[in-house]
Amino acid sequence: MFKHEGNFMSDSKLRILVFGATGQQGGSVASALLKAGWQVRAFVRDPASSKSVALRDAGVELMQGAFADVESVRRAMNGVNGIFSVQPSSGQGPTLGLTDEEEERYGIAIADLAVESGVKHLVYTSTGAVGAGPTGMGHFDSKARIEDHIRTLPITASIVRPAAFMEMLVMPGFGLDEGRFNFFARPDQQMQLLAVEDIGKFVAAIFADPVRFGGKTLEIASDTVTGRDLEALFTEAAGRPIAYSRFSDEVLTANPFLRKLTELLDEGRLAGKADIDALRELNPDLQSFRSWLAGSGRKAFIEALGKAGAWDYGHA
CATH class of the missing domain: 3.40.50.720 (NAD(P)-binding Rossmann-like Domain)
Structure with missing residues:
Protein backbone atom coordinates (compact mmCIF):
# COMPACT_ATOMS: atom_id res chain seq x y z
CA MET A 1 0.00 0.00 0.00
CA ALA A 163 -2.36 9.16 18.12
CA ALA A 164 -1.72 9.65 21.85
CA PHE A 165 1.98 9.42 22.67
CA MET A 166 3.29 6.42 24.58
CA GLU A 167 5.52 8.88 26.41
CA MET A 168 2.43 10.43 28.01
CA LEU A 169 1.71 7.20 29.88
CA VAL A 170 4.89 7.39 31.95
CA MET A 171 4.33 10.93 33.19
CA PRO A 172 4.03 11.40 36.97
CA GLY A 173 0.52 11.39 38.37
CA PHE A 174 -0.98 8.26 36.86
CA GLY A 175 -0.17 6.20 39.97
CA LEU A 176 2.71 4.00 38.82
CA ASP A 177 4.67 4.92 41.94
CA GLU A 178 1.80 3.48 44.00
CA GLY A 179 1.51 0.18 42.12
CA ARG A 180 -1.47 1.25 40.02
CA PHE A 181 -2.23 3.00 36.75
CA ASN A 182 -5.23 5.21 36.03
CA PHE A 183 -6.04 6.33 32.50
CA PHE A 184 -8.82 7.30 30.10
CA ALA A 185 -9.81 3.89 28.77
CA ARG A 186 -12.17 1.36 30.32
CA PRO A 187 -10.49 -2.01 30.93
CA ASP A 188 -11.92 -3.45 27.70
CA GLN A 189 -11.72 -0.24 25.62
CA GLN A 190 -9.20 0.03 22.79
CA MET A 191 -6.95 3.03 22.28
CA GLN A 192 -4.14 3.55 19.81
CA LEU A 193 -0.75 4.80 20.99
CA LEU A 194 2.25 6.22 19.15
CA ALA A 195 5.94 6.09 20.01
CA VAL A 196 7.35 9.57 19.34
CA GLU A 197 10.40 7.97 17.73
CA ASP A 198 8.12 6.48 15.05
CA ILE A 199 6.81 9.92 14.00
CA GLY A 200 10.08 10.85 12.32
CA LYS A 201 10.21 7.60 10.39
CA PHE A 202 6.73 8.19 8.98
CA VAL A 203 7.54 11.78 8.08
CA ALA A 204 10.83 10.83 6.42
CA ALA A 205 8.95 8.31 4.27
CA ILE A 206 6.38 10.97 3.35
CA PHE A 207 9.06 13.45 2.27
CA ALA A 208 10.72 10.70 0.22
CA ASP A 209 7.54 10.12 -1.79
CA PRO A 210 5.55 13.31 -2.45
CA VAL A 211 3.79 11.68 -5.39
CA ARG A 212 2.29 9.07 -3.09
CA PHE A 213 1.59 11.27 -0.08
CA GLY A 214 0.98 14.73 -1.51
CA GLY A 215 -2.55 15.85 -0.69
CA LYS A 216 -3.01 12.98 1.77
CA THR A 217 -3.90 12.91 5.46
CA LEU A 218 -2.30 10.02 7.31
CA GLU A 219 -3.43 8.79 10.72
CA ILE A 220 -0.34 7.46 12.51
CA ALA A 221 -0.01 5.12 15.49
CA SER A 222 2.33 2.37 16.65
CA ASP A 223 0.09 -0.01 18.61
CA THR A 224 -3.42 -0.59 19.94
CA VAL A 225 -4.00 -1.42 23.63
CA THR A 226 -6.83 -1.83 26.10
CA GLY A 227 -6.81 -0.99 29.80
CA ARG A 228 -6.26 -4.66 30.56
CA ASP A 229 -3.32 -4.72 28.14
CA LEU A 230 -1.77 -1.80 29.99
CA GLU A 231 -2.18 -3.61 33.31
CA ALA A 232 -0.47 -6.72 31.94
CA LEU A 233 2.31 -4.85 30.14
CA PHE A 234 3.11 -2.56 33.05
CA THR A 235 3.07 -5.52 35.44
CA GLU A 236 5.43 -7.43 33.16
CA ALA A 237 7.80 -4.47 32.77
CA ALA A 238 7.78 -3.59 36.49
CA GLY A 239 8.20 -7.15 37.73
CA ARG A 240 5.41 -6.54 40.25
CA PRO A 241 1.64 -6.05 40.04
CA ILE A 242 0.36 -2.81 38.54
CA ALA A 243 -3.42 -2.61 38.85
CA TYR A 244 -5.34 -0.76 36.13
CA SER A 245 -8.51 1.27 36.46
CA ARG A 246 -10.14 4.11 34.61
CA PHE A 247 -10.11 7.55 36.21
CA SER A 248 -12.75 7.65 38.92
CA ASP A 249 -15.88 9.75 38.55
CA GLU A 250 -14.61 11.92 41.40
CA VAL A 251 -11.36 12.67 39.56
CA LEU A 252 -13.17 13.43 36.31
CA THR A 253 -15.67 15.69 38.06
CA ALA A 254 -12.86 17.64 39.68
CA ASN A 255 -10.81 17.97 36.47
CA PRO A 256 -12.82 19.24 33.45
CA PHE A 257 -9.81 18.83 31.15
CA LEU A 258 -9.45 15.13 31.98
CA ARG A 259 -13.21 14.69 31.77
CA LYS A 260 -13.37 16.14 28.26
CA LEU A 261 -10.51 13.95 27.04
CA THR A 262 -12.26 10.90 28.48
CA GLU A 263 -15.49 11.87 26.74
CA LEU A 264 -13.63 12.25 23.43
CA LEU A 265 -12.22 8.74 23.86
CA ASP A 266 -15.72 7.38 24.50
CA GLU A 267 -16.92 9.17 21.35
CA GLY A 268 -14.11 7.56 19.36
CA ARG A 269 -12.31 10.82 18.65
CA LEU A 270 -9.25 9.86 20.71
CA ALA A 271 -9.40 6.11 20.16
CA GLY A 272 -7.31 6.30 16.98
CA LYS A 273 -8.15 5.47 13.38
CA ALA A 274 -4.76 4.45 12.00
CA ASP A 275 -4.32 1.39 9.76
CA ILE A 276 -1.45 -0.08 11.74
CA ASP A 277 -0.85 -3.01 9.37
CA ALA A 278 -0.41 -0.57 6.48
CA LEU A 279 1.79 1.67 8.60
CA ARG A 280 4.03 -1.29 9.37
CA GLU A 281 4.73 -1.59 5.65
CA LEU A 282 5.86 2.03 5.69
CA ASN A 283 7.87 1.58 8.90
CA PRO A 284 8.86 -2.07 9.45
CA ASP A 285 10.41 -1.12 12.81
CA LEU A 286 7.07 0.09 14.20
CA GLN A 287 7.18 -0.23 17.99
CA SER A 288 4.64 -2.09 20.08
CA PHE A 289 3.98 -0.72 23.54
CA ARG A 290 5.79 -3.77 24.95
CA SER A 291 8.91 -3.15 22.84
CA TRP A 292 8.82 0.56 23.65
CA LEU A 293 8.65 -0.18 27.41
CA ALA A 294 11.63 -2.50 27.07
CA GLY A 295 13.59 -0.10 24.87
CA SER A 296 13.47 3.67 24.49
CA GLY A 297 10.72 4.06 27.10
CA ARG A 298 12.43 1.99 29.76
CA LYS A 299 14.26 4.82 31.51
CA ALA A 300 11.15 7.02 31.80
CA PHE A 301 9.08 4.05 33.00
CA ILE A 302 11.55 3.18 35.77
CA GLU A 303 11.61 6.83 36.83
CA ALA A 304 7.80 6.92 36.92
CA LEU A 305 7.72 3.86 39.17
CA GLY A 306 9.63 5.80 41.79
CA LYS A 307 8.43 9.33 41.22
CA ALA A 308 5.32 10.79 42.78
CA GLY A 309 3.75 13.90 41.37
CA ALA A 310 0.60 15.56 40.10
CA TRP A 311 -0.72 14.72 36.65
CA ASP A 312 0.58 17.37 34.24
CA TYR A 313 -0.62 17.20 30.65
CA GLY A 314 1.78 20.03 29.84
CA HIS A 315 4.66 17.56 29.68
CA ALA A 316 2.91 15.00 27.49
Missing part, protein backbone atom coordinates in the same frame (compact mmCIF):
# COMPACT_ATOMS: atom_id res chain seq x y z
CA PHE A 2 2.79 2.42 0.86
CA LYS A 3 5.40 1.49 -1.74
CA HIS A 4 7.39 4.50 -2.93
CA GLU A 5 6.27 5.84 -6.28
CA GLY A 6 8.17 9.13 -6.34
CA ASN A 7 11.89 9.90 -6.35
CA PHE A 8 12.19 13.05 -4.29
CA MET A 9 15.58 11.85 -3.07
CA SER A 10 17.28 11.75 -6.48
CA ASP A 11 19.32 14.70 -5.16
CA SER A 12 20.68 13.44 -1.84
CA LYS A 13 21.38 17.01 -0.71
CA LEU A 14 17.78 18.27 -0.60
CA ARG A 15 17.13 20.39 2.49
CA ILE A 16 14.20 20.14 4.91
CA LEU A 17 13.34 22.86 7.42
CA VAL A 18 12.11 21.40 10.71
CA PHE A 19 10.12 23.44 13.18
CA GLY A 20 10.09 22.22 16.79
CA ALA A 21 13.36 20.33 16.37
CA THR A 22 14.25 20.78 20.06
CA GLY A 23 10.93 19.19 21.04
CA GLN A 24 9.46 15.72 20.79
CA GLN A 25 7.96 15.61 17.31
CA GLY A 26 10.41 17.90 15.56
CA GLY A 27 13.33 16.16 17.25
CA SER A 28 12.09 12.79 16.04
CA VAL A 29 11.71 14.14 12.51
CA ALA A 30 15.14 15.79 12.45
CA SER A 31 16.79 12.57 13.61
CA ALA A 32 14.98 10.40 11.06
CA LEU A 33 15.71 12.79 8.20
CA LEU A 34 19.41 12.87 9.06
CA LYS A 35 19.52 9.07 9.07
CA ALA A 36 17.78 9.04 5.69
CA GLY A 37 20.41 11.33 4.16
CA TRP A 38 18.61 14.66 4.02
CA GLN A 39 20.13 18.02 4.83
CA VAL A 40 18.25 19.30 7.88
CA ARG A 41 17.76 22.90 8.95
CA ALA A 42 16.18 23.60 12.34
CA PHE A 43 14.30 26.75 13.35
CA VAL A 44 15.31 27.47 16.96
CA ARG A 45 14.79 30.27 19.45
CA ASP A 46 18.13 29.82 21.22
CA PRO A 47 21.05 28.34 19.23
CA ALA A 48 23.08 28.15 22.46
CA SER A 49 20.64 25.90 24.33
CA SER A 50 21.80 22.36 25.06
CA LYS A 51 19.22 20.85 22.70
CA SER A 52 20.16 23.22 19.89
CA VAL A 53 23.86 22.48 20.37
CA ALA A 54 23.10 18.73 20.23
CA LEU A 55 21.29 19.25 16.94
CA ARG A 56 24.20 21.23 15.53
CA ASP A 57 26.67 18.56 16.63
CA ALA A 58 24.53 15.94 14.86
CA GLY A 59 24.84 17.85 11.59
CA VAL A 60 21.74 20.08 11.68
CA GLU A 61 21.97 23.65 10.38
CA LEU A 62 20.50 26.07 12.93
CA MET A 63 18.44 29.13 12.01
CA GLN A 64 17.52 31.42 14.88
CA GLY A 65 14.07 32.98 14.98
CA ALA A 66 10.64 33.15 16.56
CA PHE A 67 7.16 32.41 15.26
CA ALA A 68 6.17 36.05 15.76
CA ASP A 69 9.16 37.26 13.70
CA VAL A 70 7.91 36.76 10.15
CA GLU A 71 11.21 37.78 8.58
CA SER A 72 13.12 35.15 10.57
CA VAL A 73 10.67 32.49 9.40
CA ARG A 74 11.01 33.69 5.81
CA ARG A 75 14.83 33.59 6.03
CA ALA A 76 14.73 30.05 7.40
CA MET A 77 12.66 28.93 4.41
CA ASN A 78 15.12 30.28 1.86
CA GLY A 79 16.50 27.44 -0.24
CA VAL A 80 14.59 24.57 1.38
CA ASN A 81 12.69 21.90 -0.53
CA GLY A 82 10.41 20.78 2.28
CA ILE A 83 9.05 21.93 5.64
CA PHE A 84 7.91 20.02 8.70
CA SER A 85 5.49 22.25 10.58
CA VAL A 86 4.54 21.83 14.23
CA GLN A 87 3.60 24.48 16.80
CA PRO A 88 3.36 24.32 20.59
CA SER A 89 -0.25 24.34 21.73
CA SER A 90 -2.24 25.34 24.79
CA GLY A 91 -2.46 21.63 25.66
CA GLN A 92 1.21 21.78 26.62
CA GLY A 93 0.49 24.19 29.43
CA PRO A 94 1.01 27.93 29.90
CA THR A 95 4.80 27.69 30.10
CA LEU A 96 5.45 25.52 27.05
CA GLY A 97 2.53 26.28 24.81
CA LEU A 98 0.93 29.02 22.77
CA THR A 99 -2.65 30.18 23.07
CA ASP A 100 -5.04 28.49 20.67
CA GLU A 101 -5.25 31.71 18.66
CA GLU A 102 -1.45 31.97 18.42
CA GLU A 103 -1.08 28.34 17.41
CA GLU A 104 -3.63 28.79 14.62
CA ARG A 105 -2.12 32.06 13.46
CA TYR A 106 1.43 30.74 13.34
CA GLY A 107 0.46 27.43 11.73
CA ILE A 108 -1.38 29.28 8.97
CA ALA A 109 1.45 31.81 8.55
CA ILE A 110 4.05 29.07 8.11
CA ALA A 111 1.92 27.42 5.43
CA ASP A 112 1.38 30.74 3.61
CA LEU A 113 5.09 31.59 3.76
CA ALA A 114 5.93 28.13 2.41
CA VAL A 115 3.85 28.92 -0.67
CA GLU A 116 5.43 32.37 -1.00
CA SER A 117 8.92 30.85 -0.69
CA GLY A 118 8.34 28.21 -3.37
CA VAL A 119 8.69 25.26 -1.00
CA LYS A 120 7.92 21.99 -2.79
CA HIS A 121 6.41 19.91 0.03
CA LEU A 122 4.83 20.89 3.35
CA VAL A 123 4.19 18.28 6.03
CA TYR A 124 1.98 19.48 8.89
CA THR A 125 1.45 17.52 12.08
CA SER A 126 -2.04 17.75 13.54
CA THR A 127 -3.74 15.35 15.96
CA GLY A 128 -5.74 12.15 15.75
CA ALA A 129 -8.64 13.89 17.51
CA VAL A 130 -9.37 15.96 14.39
CA GLY A 131 -12.26 14.70 12.33
CA ALA A 132 -15.81 15.59 11.38
CA GLY A 133 -16.85 18.66 13.35
CA PRO A 134 -15.24 20.45 16.30
CA THR A 135 -14.14 18.63 19.45
CA GLY A 136 -14.86 21.48 21.84
CA MET A 137 -11.20 21.55 22.93
CA GLY A 138 -9.33 24.57 21.66
CA HIS A 139 -5.92 22.97 21.12
CA PHE A 140 -7.52 20.27 18.93
CA ASP A 141 -9.84 22.56 17.01
CA SER A 142 -7.03 25.02 16.24
CA LYS A 143 -5.27 22.21 14.40
CA ALA A 144 -8.41 21.41 12.43
CA ARG A 145 -8.56 25.00 11.22
CA ILE A 146 -4.88 24.92 10.21
CA GLU A 147 -5.55 21.69 8.29
CA ASP A 148 -8.49 23.31 6.49
CA HIS A 149 -6.38 26.30 5.47
CA ILE A 150 -3.51 24.18 4.18
CA ARG A 151 -5.88 22.27 1.92
CA THR A 152 -6.78 25.53 0.14
CA LEU A 153 -3.17 26.36 -0.78
CA PRO A 154 -1.34 25.74 -4.08
CA ILE A 155 1.36 23.55 -2.55
CA THR A 156 2.03 19.83 -2.26
CA ALA A 157 1.05 19.19 1.33
CA SER A 158 0.71 16.15 3.57
CA ILE A 159 -0.91 16.03 7.01
CA VAL A 160 -0.12 13.52 9.74
CA ARG A 161 -2.48 12.95 12.65
CA PRO A 162 -0.61 11.34 15.56
